[in-house]
Amino acid sequence: MYDPKSGKAEDFINHEEILATLDYAAQNKHNAALIDEILSKARRRKGLNHRDAAVLLDCDIPEKNTEIFSLAEQIKNDFYGNRIVLFAPLYLSNYCVNGCVYCPYHAKNKHIARKKMTQEEIAREVIALQDMGHKRLAIEAGEDPVNNPIEYILESIKTIYGIKHKNGAIRRVNVNIAATTVENYRKLHEAGIGTYILFQETYNKENYENLHPTGPKHNYAYHTEAMDRAMQGGIDDVGLGVLYGLSTYRYEFAGLLMHAEHLEAVFGVGPHTISVPRICPADDIDPKAFSNAINDDIFAKLVACIRIAVPYTGMIVSTRESQKSRERVLHLGISQISGGSRTSVGGYAEPELPEENSAQFDISDTRSLDEVVRWLMQLGYTPSFCTACYREGRTGDRFMALCKNMQIHNCCLPNALMTLQEYLEDYASEETKKVGAALIAKEVGQIPNEKVRRICKEHLELIKNNQRDFRF
Ligand code: SF4
Ligand code: SF4
Numbered sequence: 319m320y321d322p323k324s325g326k327a328e329d330f331i332n333h334e335e336i337l338a339t340l341d342y343a344a345q346n347k348h349n350a351a352l353i354d355e356i357l358s359k360a361r362r363r364k365g366l367n368h369r370d371a372a373v374l375l376d377c378d379i380p381e382k383n384t385e386i387f388s389l390a391e392q393i394k395n396d397f398y399g400n401r402i403v404l405f406a407p408l409y410l411s412n413y414c415v416n417g418c419v420y421c422p423y424h425a426k427n428k429h430i431a432r433k434k435m436t437q438e439e440i441a442r443e444v445i446a447l448q449d450m451g452h453k454r455l456a457i458e459a460g461e462d463p464v465n466n467p468i469e470y471i472l473e474s475i476k477t478i479y480g481i482k483h484k485n486g487a488i489r490r491v492n493v494n495i496a497a498t499t500v501e502n503y504r505k506l507h508e509a510g511i512g513t514y515i516l517f518q519e520t521y522n523k524e525n526y527e528n529l530h531p532t533g534p535k536h537n538y539a540y541h542t543e544a545m546d547r548a549m550q551g552g553i554d555d556v557g558l559g560v561l562y563g564l565s566t567y568r569y570e571f572a573g574l575l576m577h578a579e580h581l582e583a584v585f586g587v588g589p590h591t592i593s594v595p596r597i598c599p600a601d602d603i604d605p606k607a608f609s610n611a612i613n614d615d616i617f618a619k620l621v622a623c624i625r626i627a628v629p630y631t632g633m634i635v636s637t638r639e640s641q642k643s644r645e646r647v648l649h650l651g652i653s654q655i656s657g658g659s660r661t662s663v664g665g666y667a668e669p670e671l672p673e674e675n676s677a678q679f680d681i682s683d684t685r686s687l688d689e690v691v692r693w694l695m696q697l698g699y700t701p702s703f704c705t706a707c708y709r710e711g712r713t714g715d716r717f718m719a720l721c722k723n724m725q726i727h728n729c730c731l732p733n734a735l736m737t738l739q740e741y742l743e744d745y746a747s748e749e750t751k752k753v754g755a756a757l758i759a760k761e762v763g764q765i766p767n768e769k770v771r772r773i774c775k776e777h778l779e780l781i782k783n784n785q786r787d788f789r790f
Contacts, residue, residue, distance in 0.1 A: 322576065322583040323406065327542035329491030330580035331521050331573050331618045339572045343372035353382045353507055363396065368575035371627035375571055375619060375634065383619075390622035393629050394651045396766045397489070399764075401734045402694055403654040403702045404569055405454040405492070407636070409663045410435055411473055412525060412676050415458025416496075418519070420564060420608070421679060422601040423460045423611025425533065430601050431676045433663035434465050444478050446666035450658050451745035453703040455488055455736065456515060458678070461496035461535060461699030468502045470493055475509045477490045483539045485744045485786055491707035492557070496535065496545035503551025504699045515557035516541075522565040522575025529564055544563050545581060554714025555590035556581070557634070565609040567620060575627055587715045591632040591654065592624055594647075598638045600679040625651025630721045637661075640682040641693070648699065658687035689738075691741065692750040695757050702734030703741055706789035728767045729790045732774035735761055736788050739781045 320332035346352050356370045375387055411434035414423040419733065420431050425632050435443065447455065459466045471493070478488050482634045490512040495517060506514065511767045517768045520526050532752065549749070558577055560570040574592065582588040597605045598613060612620070624633060632653040635644055644655060662670045662677040685693070691701045705716050706729060720726050735758050742754040758778065765771040770790060777788040 322580045325543065325546055325584070326454055328523070328538040331523075331542055332509055333523065335576070336521070336569055336572045339369050339372045340568050342369055342564065343376040344639040347372045347376040347378050349373075349380065350379055353379065357382070357385055357389060360393075363393060363629050365629055366627045368546075368572045368627075369673055371575055371623055372568065372572050374626065375568065375623045382458040382639075386619075386626065387622050390625040390650045394649065394653075397629055397651045397721065397726065398632075399700070399731060400698055401700045401702045402652065403454070403704060403734075404452070404657050404690070405456055406450070406656055406659055406666075407494075407661065408440075408443060408447065408453045408455045408457050408478075408540050409661060409665070409676075409678065410440065410457055410459045410471070410747075411462070411466045412460050412663050412678065413465035414533075415462050417531045417672055418462070418533075418604055419529050419562065420597055421678065422603055424602075424615065425687070427602050429675070430673045432675050434470075435474075435664055437473060439664055439667070440474050440477050441481055442487060443664060443668040445483045445486070448483045448488065449668075449745070450480065450625050450666075451691075451703070451741045452658075452687065453488060454512070454705055455491070456492040456494055456656075458494045458744040461533065461644045462635075466495075468498065468505060472505055472509050475511065479510065485740070485784075487787070489787075490708050494557075497541045498547075500547045503548045503553055507552035511553070512705070513555040513557045514545075514645050515554045515559070515591070515593070516548075517559040517561060517593065517595070518542065518577065519561045520564040520570060521560065521577070522539070522569050525565045527637045544578075545577070546584065549585045549707065551580070553586060554585075555708070555717070557591040557593060558589045559593030559595060561595050561597055562617070563605065563608045563619070566610050567616060568614050571620060571623065574604075574624070578628055578631070586627060586768060588716050589631050590717070591634050592628065592714075593623060593634040593636070594624070595636060595638055596677050598682065600677070601675060602675065602780060603679075610651060614643055614646065618650060621647040621652065623651045630718055637681045638668045638712070641685065644683060645697065648697070655690070657690035658685070688745070688747050688750050691746065692753055695741075695750075695753045700731070700734050700757060700761055701738055701741070702730070703737035704730065704733035705731045705787070709789065727769045728765065731761065732770055732790050736777050738785060739778050743781060743784075
């Protein structure tokens with residue numbers, strides 16, 4: 319039985335409810351009156367439930383689709399302005415005991431190099447990342463109780479937070495590791511992690527079990543209920559995502575929103591972020607083998623409909639996507655992107671030799687962080703290295719309250735400008751510095767609160783005089 323308040327995966331991601339939702343959406347995709355009603359609900363900026371959102375996703379009336387895209391853009395602007403937060407993934411180890419058929423790290427793949435970084439190697443990577451200008455990382459590791467136990471992850475987090483190189487610092491470590499116990503989530507919380515990210519991969523249980531034939535990840539319920547355990551362990555920022563291409567995108571979309579509704583119903587706070595990865599080429603993986611792979615048009619529609627359905631949830635797109643495809647979806651709702659990424663273990667300090675081959679996927683956007691920062695600014699976005707909320711204790715419902723009151727503008731914009739100023743001072747090329755200085759001069763005037771604007775201007779001057787780490 320469908321029950322968003324239940325702690326059981328099969329109740330809150332209920333297969334029959336998803337099928338009924340897809341049926342409802344298919345029956346109403348030309349229903350202009352209903353679509354208008356849903357759009358006016360969405361204009362109240364409080365989000366939509368999975369049934370209403372599924373109708374918008376299916377809608378095939380061209381003028382209504384134009385309205386859907388323009389509403390997504392307005393919502394993105396209202397909540398996130400023109401800011402895009404930057405981060406980088408850091409792969410600690412690619413040892414993995416699971417058999418995920420879409421990932422080159424699967425246990426049976428014998429032709430990739432297996433690597434696990436020592437703490438010294440991690441320190442070198444972090445210095446390389448700091449020298450690029452990164453302040454926010456997402457650490458990644460395969461599931462392997464012998465090679466990558468929780469103690470290894472905790473020690474690595476400590477190492478990362480401990481490195482202070484020149485003016486650099488990693489101020490927020492998000493963690494993307496396998497589903498684990500409440501006790502281990504508590505340890506991660508105590509280690510000061512930012513968001514705990516775990517992709518569901520697919521919400522379709524039957525497909526899930528076929529795609530994860532071996533290893534602990536085969537257990538659908540344990541994986542699907544992981545965010546509940548994370549929240550019970552004290553982590554209140556969790557990041558969801560599916561790997562589009564594994565099951566039909568309509569099914570995944572409904573499941574994803576039901577998962578968000580479940581977290582809101584049980585814990586009073588929905589997901590902090592939603593990522594939108596698509597299956598992409600990698601060693602031993604051919605996307606053509608996945609018949610549910612989605613094209614760029616559907617990808618853009620998905621981003622727009624997620625933006626409308628969960629306005630307070632950040633949305634992440636990685637370097638799996640090309641510059642062109644990122645450019646297409648940024649304005650529809652993306653709030654965070656990775657830049658200058660390496661998906662190999664130890665790839666920042668020393669780029670891999672071709673024969674080493676330890677990457678999780680092929681990167682489509684291979685530009686440096688400096689190029690990505692400049693590109694964003696030239697498109698009219700404000701790149702941000704802000705980590706303030708987490709460091710001010712504004713997580714979970716405290717973050718959401720700020721967001722829902724729209725007070726976020728008096729924090730995000732000045733924080734974006736101050737962290738961008740730091741980046742320009744410490745890491746940017748001359749060309750990027752020029753573009754950045756003009757952008758900051760223009761954007762600082764947009765800060766709504768006069769007092770915040772004045773303080774921000776003072777801090778920008780102090781940053782030019784080598785002071786660091788101001789935040790609202
Ligand atoms: S997706 Fe994760 S769990 Fe699966 S094989 Fe890759 S690293 Fe291992
Ligand atoms: S102020 Fe908070 S919500 Fe805004 S960019 Fe910084 S960390 Fe994110």
